[in-house]
Amino acid sequence: MTIQHKAAPVFKIKAMDDDTGEFEGYGSIFGGEPDAHGDVVVRGAYTETLKEHKAKGTMPKMFWQHQRSEVIGKWLAAEEDSQGLLMRGKLNMGVQRGREAHALLKDGDIDGLSIGYYIRKYESDENTGVWYLKELDLFEVSVVSIGAHESATVSSVKALKATHDITEKLKAGDRLTEREFETLLKGNLGLSNSQAERAARIHLKGPGEPAAAKQARELLEALRA
Numbered sequence: 001m002t003i004q005h006k007a008a009p010v011f012k013i014k015a016m017d018d019d020t021g022e023f024e025g026y027g028s029i030f031g032g033e034p035d036a037h038g039d040v041v042v043r044g045a046y047t048e049t050l051k052e053h054k055a056k057g058t059m060p061k062m063f064w065q066h067q068r069s070e071v072i073g074k075w076l077a078a079e080e081d082s083q084g085l086l087m088r089g090k091l092n093m094g095v096q097r098g099r100e101a102h103a104l105l106k107d108g109d110i111d112g113l114s115i116g117y118y119i120r121k122y123e124s125d126e127n128t129g130v131w132y133l134k135e136l137d138l139f140e141v142s143v144v145s146i147g148a149h150e151s152a153t154v155s156s157v158k159a160l161k162a163t164h165d166i167t168e169k170l171k172a173g174d175r176l177t178e179r180e181f182e183t184l185l186k187g188n189l190g191l192s193n194s195q196a197e198r199a200a201r202i203h204l205k206g207p208g209e210p211a212a213a214k215q216a217r218e219l220l221e222a223l224r225a
Contacts, residue, residue: 021073021091021102027113027141029084039131046085048120049138050078061140062089064097066116068140072098075141087113087141101143116140126179 029035030043053059059078064070073091080086091105092098104110121135166180178201 019093021093021098022076022089023091023105024086024088025111025113026084027078027087027115030080030082034128034130038129039133041084041133041136043082044080045133045136046078046080046138048135050080053078053138060116060138063116063140063142064101065144066114066140066142070097071095072101072143078138078141085115085138089141104145105143110143110145112144114142114144116142126177 028041028046030041030045032040034040059075061068061071062073062075064072071092072095073089075087075089077088078085091102093102101110115136116139118137118139119133119135120137121133123132123134124130125132166176169176169180181199
């Protein structure tokens with residue numbers, strides 16, 4: 001399973017000095033309008049994963065820009081409040097990246113946190129494409145500069161999750177919706193949006209273009225196998 005990433009602004013930063021390096025901020029915000037990735041995190045999405053961390057005596061890791069090889073400190077506390085997932089952490093001033101993150105956060109040059117997580121439960125709206133994330137497995141929370149690559153990363157891993165769910169639907173013998181079929185064609189065969197839409201209509205509503213229909217049949221046969 002692939003770890004997914006989601007960025008959110010840091011709304012609160014404690015006064016930091018070279019002795020403590022402590023700060024706090026929101027790794028995730030609940031509800032409201034869909035974020036840049038088309039997701040809405042539902043309040044309570046972190047309840048179970050935080051309970052599990054507490055039972056094991058662990059905390060999510062603190063990375064620099066989601067790089068596992070660059071641990072820059074540790075999270076001291078994590079809790080859900082009315083706004084979202086509030087994190088309190090301490091930068092390690094003994095490592096270079098920790099000192100760099102401290103300087104950048106202190107001067108306001110970066111102000112982002114981004115969570116690394118697995119999706120446990122979600123619901124999607126076929127009409128809007130919005131994903132409502134209901135339960136997440138929190139693995140890490142990184143200090144990030146919120147680059148444009150975040151959206152691309154989330155899009156690709158969301159496609160993997162969607163493909164898995166659709167495959168399970170096919171195994172159960174259920175018929176795909178047009179949107180689900182388009183997702184498979186775009187994600188697995190590399191068709192453009194217009195090509196995928198046309199091929200989905202052919203498969204679900206009747207013959208039209210033999211080449212696209214053949215691709216559709218081959219994909220379904222491979223998945224069922």
